[in-house]
Amino acid sequence: MMSKSFHPMVRTLMGPGPADVHPRVLAAMARPTIGHLDPQFVALMDDIKALLRYALRTDNLLTMPVSGPGSVGMETCFVNLVEPGDKAVVCINGVFGGRMKENIERAGGIPIVVADTWGRAVDPNKVDETLRAHPDAKVLAFVHAETSTGACSDVRTLVEIAHRHDTLTIVDAVTALGGSELQVDAWGVDAVYAGSQKCLSCTPGLAPISFNDRALDRVRGRRTRIQSWFMDLNLVMGYWGSGERRSYHHTAPVNALYGLHEALLMLHEEGIEQAWARHRHHHAALRAGLEALGLELIVPESERLPQLNVVGIPGGIDDLAVRQRLLNEYQLEIGAGLGELAGKVWRIGLMGYSCRPVNLLLCISALGAVLRDLGHPGDVAGAIAATHQALAA
Amino acid sequence: MMSKSFHPMVRTLMGPGPADVHPRVLAAMARPTIGHLDPQFVALMDDIKALLRYALRTDNLLTMPVSGPGSVGMETCFVNLVEPGDKAVVCINGVFGGRMKENIERAGGIPIVVADTWGRAVDPNKVDETLRAHPDAKVLAFVHAETSTGACSDVRTLVEIAHRHDTLTIVDAVTALGGSELQVDAWGVDAVYAGSQKCLSCTPGLAPISFNDRALDRVRGRRTRIQSWFMDLNLVMGYWGSGERRSYHHTAPVNALYGLHEALLMLHEEGIEQAWARHRHHHAALRAGLEALGLELIVPESERLPQLNVVGIPGGIDDLAVRQRLLNEYQLEIGAGLGELAGKVWRIGLMGYSCRPVNLLLCISALGAVLRDLGHPGDVAGAIAATHQALAA
Numbered sequence: 119m120m121s122k123s124f125h126p127m128v129r130t131l132m133g134p135g136p137a138d139v140h141p142r143v144l145a146a147m148a149r150p151t152i153g154h155l156d157p158q159f160v161a162l163m164d165d166i167k168a169l170l171r172y173a174l175r176t177d178n179l180l181t182m183p184v185s186g187p188g189s190v191g192m193e194t195c196f197v198n199l200v201e202p203g204d205k206a207v208v209c210i211n212g213v214f215g216g217r218m219k220e221n222i223e224r225a226g227g228i229p230i231v232v233a234d235t236w237g238r239a240v241d242p243n244k245v246d247e248t249l250r251a252h253p254d255a256k257v258l259a260f261v262h263a264e265t266s267t268g269a270c271s272d273v274r275t276l277v278e279i280a281h282r283h284d285t286l287t288i289v290d291a292v293t294a295l296g297g298s299e300l301q302v303d304a305w306g307v308d309a310v311y312a313g314s315q316k317c318l319s320c321t322p323g324l325a326p327i328s329f330n331d332r333a334l335d336r337v338r339g340r341r342t343r344i345q346s347w348f349m350d351l352n353l354v355m356g357y358w359g360s361g362e363r364r365s366y367h368h369t370a371p372v373n374a375l376y377g378l379h380e381a382l383l384m385l386h387e388e389g390i391e392q393a394w395a396r397h398r399h400h401h402a403a404l405r406a407g408l409e410a411l412g413l414e415l416i417v418p419e420s421e422r423l424p425q426l427n428v429v430g431i432p433g434g435i436d437d438l439a440v441r442q443r444l445l446n447e448y449q450l451e452i453g454a455g456l457g458e459l460a461g462k463v464w465r466i467g468l469m470g471y472s473c474r475p476v477n478l479l480l481c482i483s484a485l486g487a488v489l490r491d492l493g494h495p496g497d498v499a500g501a502i503a504a505t506h507q508a509l510a511a
Numbered sequence: 512m513m514s515k516s517f518h519p520m521v522r523t524l525m526g527p528g529p530a531d532v533h534p535r536v537l538a539a540m541a542r543p544t545i546g547h548l549d550p551q552f553v554a555l556m557d558d559i560k561a562l563l564r565y566a567l568r569t570d571n572l573l574t575m576p577v578s579g580p581g582s583v584g585m586e587t588c589f590v591n592l593v594e595p596g597d598k599a600v601v602c603i604n605g606v607f608g609g610r611m612k613e614n615i616e617r618a619g620g621i622p623i624v625v626a627d628t629w630g631r632a633v634d635p636n637k638v639d640e641t642l643r644a645h646p647d648a649k650v651l652a653f654v655h656a657e658t659s660t661g662a663c664s665d666v667r668t669l670v671e672i673a674h675r676h677d678t679l680t681i682v683d684a685v686t687a688l689g690g691s692e693l694q695v696d697a698w699g700v701d702a703v704y705a706g707s708q709k710c711l712s713c714t715p716g717l718a719p720i721s722f723n724d725r726a727l728d729r730v731r732g733r734r735t736r737i738q739s740w741f742m743d744l745n746l747v748m749g750y751w752g753s754g755e756r757r758s759y760h761h762t763a764p765v766n767a768l769y770g771l772h773e774a775l776l777m778l779h780e781e782g783i784e785q786a787w788a789r790h791r792h793h794h795a796a797l798r799a800g801l802e803a804l805g806l807e808l809i810v811p812e813s814e815r816l817p818q819l820n821v822v823g824i825p826g827g828i829d830d831l832a833v834r835q836r837l838l839n840e841y842q843l844e845i846g847a848g849l850g851e852l853a854g855k856v857w858r859i860g861l862m863g864y865s866c867r868p869v870n871l872l873l874c875i876s877a878l879g880a881v882l883r884d885l886g887h888p889g890d891v892a893g894a895i896a897a898t899h900q901a902l903a904a
Contacts, residue, residue, distance in 0.1 A: 121779070123535070124558075124772050126551050128543045136765060139544040142516070147766060148541035150521045151532040151714050153844045158519050165517070185716065186579045189741045189761040220740050315762060321544050323578065323716065323764030345738050347613050348582045366849065368582040369708055371716030372529060373540060374767060379517050386514070451546045456759065 129445070132481055133453030134265045134426060135293065136315035136322050137469035143320050146380035147373050154370045162379060163358060169382035170326050173295060173390060174310065176302035180351070181328040182358040183314070183378055185371050188292040191311030191325025193221055194349040195288045198337045199257055199309060202226030206257040207248050207285070209240040211271070212264035213457045214290055222259070225345065230255060236458055237428065239421040240271040242279055249283040258285045263294035266456040268417045268428035268465065270298060274305040281306060286336060292316060295326065296385055297397045297425035297469055308333040317397065317425055319470030320381035323374050397424040400473045404466065407482035407505035411489065411496035416463060425473065427466040432494050437461050440488055448484040475509055525874055526846030527658045527819060528686065529708035529715050530862035536713050539773035540766050547763045555772060556751060562775035563719050566688060566783060567703065569695035573744070574721040575751040576707070576771055578764050581685040584704030584718025586614055587742040588681045591730045592650055592702060595619030599650040600641050600678070602633040604664070605657035606850045607683055615652070618738065623648060629851055630821070632814040633664040635672055642676040651678045656687035659849040661810045661821035661858065663691060667698040674699060679729060685709060688719065689778055690790045690818035690862055701726040710790065710818055712863030713774035716767050790817040793866045793902070797859065800875035800898035804882065804889035809856060818866065820859040825887050830854050833881055841877040871898055
């Protein structure tokens with residue numbers, strides 16, 4: 119045992135999340151704990167819901183953070199919306215589509231897979247064909263921002279197709295929220311879940327969700343009981359719902375919610391469109407630097423996420439050695455590849471508070487220096503200049 | 512919307528939890544976030560597991576905090592250990608036994624209920640008879656410290672009975688851990704879950720669990736797949752398990768775990784037996800004060816929890832008025848009754864950092880003053896003196 123308090127060496131977090139957490143959020147988390155039924159806390163809950171509606175561009179009443187990581191947000195959507203025997207079309211173009219499929223199966227549903235190449239967006243034509251072939255599908259599920267590959271799928275188009283086939287949509291916006299345009303109401307997304315630790319600059323552990331009336335009607339009209347007590351939205355809404363009296367369901371993670379509130383407040387202060395633009399702008403600068411270093415983004419330009427940049431590892435370069443040197447010499451974390459991309463790519467995040475000029479220069483200069491040490495020919499000075507110029511543009 | 516940072520008015524938390532959180536724990540939560548696969552974080556995870564084994568008095572390898580509130584700890588135990596069609600004997604002597612029953616049903620199990628009066632311990636004789644009548648029962652589930660009533664059940668005896676019938680035990684120790692003697696290994700508890708926000712003086716949001724080999728064998732030998740992806744211990748252990756390489760499962764709530772580590776470290780510094788003794792000692796002093804105020808504990812003396820004191824509300828006194836005045840005039844939170852005890856009792860917690868002399872004097876003097884204002888005859892000076900004397904004893 120350590121038998122002493124834990125004081126972590128400070129890192130710069132430019133992996134797939136958690137991203138750097140803003141000091142205001144950390145300070146909020148350290149405020150005195152109050153009861154989960156305290157009138158002050160109930161007011162805070164209302165404010166969190168309002169701020170989440172702002173961030174998600176929705177008026178959905180059922181908009182709240184689930185008391186668990188993004189994976190619990192995902193499972194909450196599936197156990198509420200998929201009943202045993204239901205067909206659910208699920209798009210797999212990375213790790214998280216695969217996890218959705220597992221959730222469908224464990225909820226007793228029948229997954230119909232639309233497979234796409236890792237590193238590419240979900241193909242709307244294939245989705246259309248599949249829904250045509252399975253007119254009884256109850257759900258279409260896909261990932262907006264695939265954290266394992268850096269690909270961005272076209273939510274608006276996919277939802278349109280689903281609705282044409284009278285199919286409900288579940289959208290994974292874990293990495294998208296705050297970093298990529300997402301219009302829950304205007305695009306008609308039925309159910310969506312997100313994460314706190316990506317472009318919201320908050321600590322991990324909370325999963326915002328939002329359900330529209332159509333999705334709620336599905337929950338209310340179920341033939342079977344929801345298999346999870348904790349994730350049963352009929353119960354959760356008794357606590358998080360509107361109305362004066364909140365009935366106890368579980369004890370909310372009070373201090374984590376202080377942090378989420380502060381993070382959402384900062385997003386509101388910046389403006390959601392401005393946050394999207396900031397991610398695009400810094401992405402352009404990072405890309406300029408990476409390309410000058412001779413690194414290539416694996417996702418085609420029109421399908422790239424700004425907040426997660428996935429580059430191929432150059433031939434002859436040892437994945438782990440580079441990441442360890444960045445971590446040990448510069449306290450800089452970048453992400454390894456996941457699933458079938460393990461060992462082949464690095465995932466460089468520009469999420470939330472990590473998406474700022476100092477992080478860009480650190481990343482380009484540290485990665486450039488380490489790669490040059492290992493014999494990779496890259497123009498470090500040119501990369502810095504390209505990044506700097508793109509930032510100033 | 513508030514459109515400003517949330518600065519809660521500071522409360523003294525003497526309800527059923529969350530309890531007062533120690534400043535060291537709050538400070539820990541505000542430390543810089545690091546990645547959930549960072550070598551520093553992996554070392555912290557190992558230390559948390561070691562400290563949890565100390566607190567639970569166990570050498571169980573599978574001892575770790577689940578990334579969710581106590582309710583997720585509960586559900587994790589049931590979805591892993593109860594298969595569809597399994598009979599499970601569940602003891603209900605308050606709200607949380609009832610919640611266990613719901614969990615059994617939703618996991619597809621068949622609950623066999625042993626009902627006891629709210630405010631009393633689980634009756635071992637009834638459990639024995641029930642297990643005799645249902646020799647095929649796979650699980651016996653009960654609550655150690657019933658948070659809704661203040662009753663303490665005899666874990667050692669109940670586990671002995673279960674094992675005589677070759678039945679696995681699931682014990683709810685949410686409010687027990689750190690406040691009441693609990694010997695997981697010596698008493699042979701097979702699976703146990705707890706909470707962070709009670710006698711550990713930590714914030715809500717994490718649920719320590721521990722499974723012994725017998726329980727793990729049950730998980731490994733299942734005929735059916737575990738219905739929850741997030742709570743499937745086969746997957747969770749790949750991340751929290753021992754061994755050099757941790758595989759990603761979900762993103763752990765990094766800062767919440769900083770807090771839990773600090774809280775467990777403080778418990779280790781104090782000593783677990785000393786923590787149990789502290790709760791007993793302060794309970795005796797609180798009881799002396801409450802009785803001098805003319806209030807009666809509803810649980811018979813031999814079955815009382817020290818950390819949660821449930822008193823009957825005197826006739827003619829308005830429950831809500833008293834709690835609101837305590838909250839508004841003294842920022843003191845005590846708990847309302849839950850379930851069938853709603854409106855009939857107050858629940859006064861002495862958990863973790865809330866279990867200290869200043870809180871005792873505040874509670875007795877504030878409650879005494881407010882009750883006297885409302886016409887309840889109670890000897891406030893005598894109550895303070897009795898509390899003071901018992902503390903000095």
